[in-house]
Amino acid sequence: xxxxxxxxxxxxxxxxxxxxxxxxxxxxxxxxxxxxxxxxxxxxxxxxxxxxxxxxxxxxxxxxxxxxxxxxxxxxxxxxxxxxxxxxxxxxxxxxxxxxxxxxxxxxxxxxxxxxxxxxxxxxxxxxxxxxxxxxxxxxxxxxxxxxxxxxxxxxxxxxxxxxxxxxxxxxxxxxxxxxxxxxxxxxxxxxxxxxxxxxxx
Amino acid sequence: xxxxxxxxxxxxxxxxxxxxxxxxxxxxxxxxxxxxxxxxxxxxxxxxxxxxxxxxxxxxxxxxxxxxxxxxxxxxxxxxxxxxxxxxxxxxxxxxxxxxxxxxxxxxxxxxxxxxxxxxxxxxxxxxxxxxxxxxxxxxxxxxxxxxxxxxxxxxxxxxxxxxxxxxxxxxxxxxxxxxxxxxxxxxxxxxxxxxxxxxxx
Numbered sequence: 410x411x412x413x414x415x416x417x418x419x420x421x422x423x424x425x426x427x428x429x430x431x432x433x434x435x436x437x438x439x440x441x442x443x444x445x446x447x448x449x450x451x452x453x454x455x456x457x458x459x460x461x462x463x464x465x466x467x468x469x470x471x472x473x474x475x476x477x478x479x480x481x482x483x484x485x486x487x488x489x490x491x492x493x494x495x496x497x498x499x500x501x502x503x504x505x506x507x508x509x510x511x512x513x514x515x516x517x518x519x520x521x522x523x524x525x526x527x528x529x530x531x532x533x534x535x536x537x538x539x540x541x542x543x544x545x546x547x548x549x550x551x552x553x554x555x556x557x558x559x560x561x562x563x564x565x566x567x568x569x570x571x572x573x574x575x576x577x578x579x580x581x582x583x584x585x586x587x588x589x590x591x592x593x594x595x596x597x598x599x600x601x602x603x604x605x606x607x608x609x610x611x
Numbered sequence: 612x613x614x615x616x617x618x619x620x621x622x623x624x625x626x627x628x629x630x631x632x633x634x635x636x637x638x639x640x641x642x643x644x645x646x647x648x649x650x651x652x653x654x655x656x657x658x659x660x661x662x663x664x665x666x667x668x669x670x671x672x673x674x675x676x677x678x679x680x681x682x683x684x685x686x687x688x689x690x691x692x693x694x695x696x697x698x699x700x701x702x703x704x705x706x707x708x709x710x711x712x713x714x715x716x717x718x719x720x721x722x723x724x725x726x727x728x729x730x731x732x733x734x735x736x737x738x739x740x741x742x743x744x745x746x747x748x749x750x751x752x753x754x755x756x757x758x759x760x761x762x763x764x765x766x767x768x769x770x771x772x773x774x775x776x777x778x779x780x781x782x783x784x785x786x787x788x789x790x791x792x793x794x795x796x797x798x799x800x801x802x803x804x805x806x807x808x809x810x811x812x813x
Contacts, residue, residue: 456701456705456742457705457708457739457742458738459708470697470701471701471705472700472701472704472705474700474704475697475700475701475703475704476697478696478697478700479693479694479696479697479700482693483693491681491684491685492681494680494681495672495677495678495680495681498674498676498677498680498681499658499672499673499674499677501677502674502676502677503658503659503673503674506659506661509711536660537659540658540659
């Protein structure tokens with residue numbers, strides 16, 4: 410089956426990073442959004458019981474960062490050298506550490522949840538965004554002073570986090586992150602995607 | 612400062628994957644092992660408050676997988692094409708999901724810890740290792756039918772897991788994983804490293 414089919418839930422979530430990159434590339438893709446009812450029967454057909462998965466010309470791939478890194482080569486969003494690639498990968502993996510901290514809110518004891526969330530907002534966000542701000546300030550982008558898939562990855566996944574945290578603007582106190590997000594979203598393919606995508610909270 | 616300096620705690624831990632790759636490459640490296648007393652003062656000097664970090668010719672890098680992916684290019688342990696690289700990355704990122712499940716043992720309520728550990732051993736290990744077994748059975752290695760940094764990564768980090776779980780042989784019921792580990796450890800550089808490295812429980 411030629412073509413691209415992305416499968417995820419009906420939300421931005423982790424899949425949004427892939428959707429950003431595909432849109433940046435101007436690629437058409439089938440955007441399958443599973444309902445809760447559909448998920449149990451689909452789950453066992455995925456490589457590791459997880460989504461997003463993407464089918465490209467009949468071959469299935471999984472793992473968000475792996476998929477993005479792969480698409481980035483064709484998109485021209487990879488580094489030009491191993492040294493540029495490690496700079497990108499360091500950002501993406503540090504951002505994943507940040508997402509791991511975020512996940513602790515959802516797995517916390519319900520009685521503790523609000524406290525864990527506040528710590529995340531007042532300590533974890535400034536710690537990671539502070540590091541990112543510093544990098545963007547020096548080069549305009551998260552890595553290597555030029556646009557890469559790390560920028561699309563971070564901006565797209567921050568949409569999910571903002572949704573879950575109920576914050577309209579996660580970058581309120583982080584002007585360089587905000588400018589970066591605007592730069593990423595000003596790309597014509599991504600701008601068009603954001604305009605046409607289904608409205609979801611996160 | 613020319614040369615390679617790896618900084619971590621006095622254990623195999625996440626750093627062992629990097630030590631395996633450096634040893635495979637026959638690279639000499641300074642193997643700095645921090646004591647608990649040293650850590651607080653070092654922590655704030657690292658890029659994101661975490662180790663391992665590696666200094667290569669005076670430049671500091673962080674994030675285990677990013678470092679391994681970078682070293683793998685010079686080591687000849689990367690894929691030869693983007694398609695081969697996504698196969699490698701899918702394994703490494705799925706293995707990281709597995710490690711994330713493992714981490715839940717350590718963060719569990721002390722009263723629940725033994726139960727969480729047993730679920731990990733009886734359900735999570737067979738799920739992930741079952742997938743890996745299937746892949747190795749078909750090609751002798753975790754990805755692309757040839758040795759890659761994914762093999763060194765998984766085998767090295769399983770040493771840490773086995774240590775924490777108090778299991779001498781994590782691969783007891785997984786003959787293909789066991790054969791892979793033996794193949795990885797039969798590399799002359801890695802064999803030499805294992806012989807000379809400090810003895811630590813994990």
